[in-house]
Amino acid sequence: MANSLPNFASSGCCVLLLLVSIFIQGGVQGSIGVNYGTVANDLPPPTHVAHFLLESTIINRVRLFDANPDILQAFAHTGIAVTITVPNDQIPHLTKLSFAQQWLKSNVQPYVQATNIVRILIGNEVLSTTNKLFIAGLVPAMQTLHAALVDASLDRKIKVSTPHSLGILSSSSPPSSGKFRQGYDVHVLKPLLSFLKATNSPFMVNPYPYFGFSADTLDYALFRPNSGVFDDKTKLLYTNMLDAQLDAVFSAMKLLGFVDLEIVIAETGWPSECDPAQVGVDPQSAADYNGNLIRHVTSGNGTPLMPNRTFETYIFALFNENLKPGPTCERNFGLFRPDMTPVYNVGILRHTASSSTPLNPGPVPVPGLAPESPSPPHGEKLWCLPKRRADAEALQRNIDYVCGLGLNCGPIKQGGPCFMPNTVRAHAAYAMNRYFQAMGRNGYDCEFEGTGATTAVDPSYGKCKY
Secondary structure: OOOOOOOOOOOOOOOOOOOOOOOOOOOOOOEEEEEOOOOOOOOOHHHHHHHHHHEEEEEEEEEEEOOOOHHHHOOOOOEEEEEEEHHHHHHHOOOHHHHHHHHHHHHHOOOOOOEEEEEEEEHHHHHHHOOOHHHHHHHHHHHHHHHHHEEEEEEEEEEEEEEHHHHHHEEEEHHHOOEEEOHHHHHHHHHHHEEEEEHOOEEEOOOOOHHOOOOOHHHOOOOOOEEEEOEOOOOOOEHHHHHHHOOOOOOOHHHHHOOOOOOEEEOOOOOOOOOOOOOOOOOHHHHHHHHHHHHHHOOOEEEEEEOOOOEEEEEEEEOOOOOOOOHHHHHHHOEEEOOEOOOOOOOOOOOOOOOHHOOOOOOOOOOOOOOOOOOOOOOOOEEEEOOOOOOOOHHHHHHHHHHOOOOHHHOOOOOOOOOOOHHHHHHHHHHHHHHHHHHEEEEEHHHHHHHHEEEEOOOOOEEEOO
8 A cells, every 4th residue: 555554453445446346247347437538639648647547536447549658658557457449450460460469569568567458459440431451351350469469378368359339230229129230240240249259358339329319319318217218029118228229239149149248338428518509418418428327337237138237338538639520529528628627527536525426417526625515414324535635644644543543444455355546545535434434423523634524425336345
């Protein structure tokens, strides 16, 4: 940890390696990542981004659209799972083993000891490009890169996949009628799915209810209360568009005999601003979609055709990107502005009372101000967390004090369920709450010389229980 616990401390606990890795079903981990795009000229340095994600958010995965060495170095020793991408135009070259081996030596092997690279994507939405050279080379390139990973003894750590748009489907409504486009189904997608199954890699899709909704289906797209859509064939009711899109993909996979592959949501999101004529685009709609998305994919409810599952999900995008071409909305998919303040609140900021407040349409707290959470209803459970402005020395004193009393600080020791991320703020969050709960949850028990504040939102994650 950032500072050692006193020798007399018996145990402790805290924090998460970032994110909602709450449910595991059949080896599938429900967790939230972000797409870290860089089509902008005003973004913070990668080292600042990595530190911000680790210290201040529950995001534990990032997807890159390239293999930027500065970003890979920035994420060293964070534990954050990193997915990198081989550009589409490199696919024909990657079918040659010598090129694949050299690509690994240049883009992966110098960083893999320190940076948690877990997946390499071969292109993005390759079938949608209609480029025959790219499409023909897709599966051979995936196979060749996997062979290079085997040669480098990295195949167990790093998996190979490729993301698809929903344009791979020729039919998607109702969801039970989902099937892949003719020609691509047998000649590309069936061997691709066979490769993924053989290498224990996920099938990755980019479902966007934003691109499929109308004014009449806005609530259905945003996970808001609605009458739902009934599938006459399966007699199942769909209450949100994302489930319908995912089940259409599942139905298409089932037709080819693949029902046991993990499906990963490689991209999905909702813009917060667009051109005036666009309905359903504003900060609250974006907050509703992404906030409800996070809760849904990590709930363990699954979809009507895939019940009791969670989905590894990557929100598009981390930042607003001011140089992206196209309509205004293309530049406003970000969860955060370039100064790392939230565009709206979806509950992904963590370990401060201000970041734990429930989603609401009011003003978003600015990081650094850290006001206390509103008082909860009488009898509701509270937790104690550090204020954002609390400095590391004060928080370390809190850890020393709490653990010195003999309270259980074991979970924040190395190997404990709350050890990562290994930071003073993260460990202090658990220790301060441990004291607050043990003393009876009185308001003054969370004072900690002005460094603590209470929240009504449980900060527990995975096996780390507050």
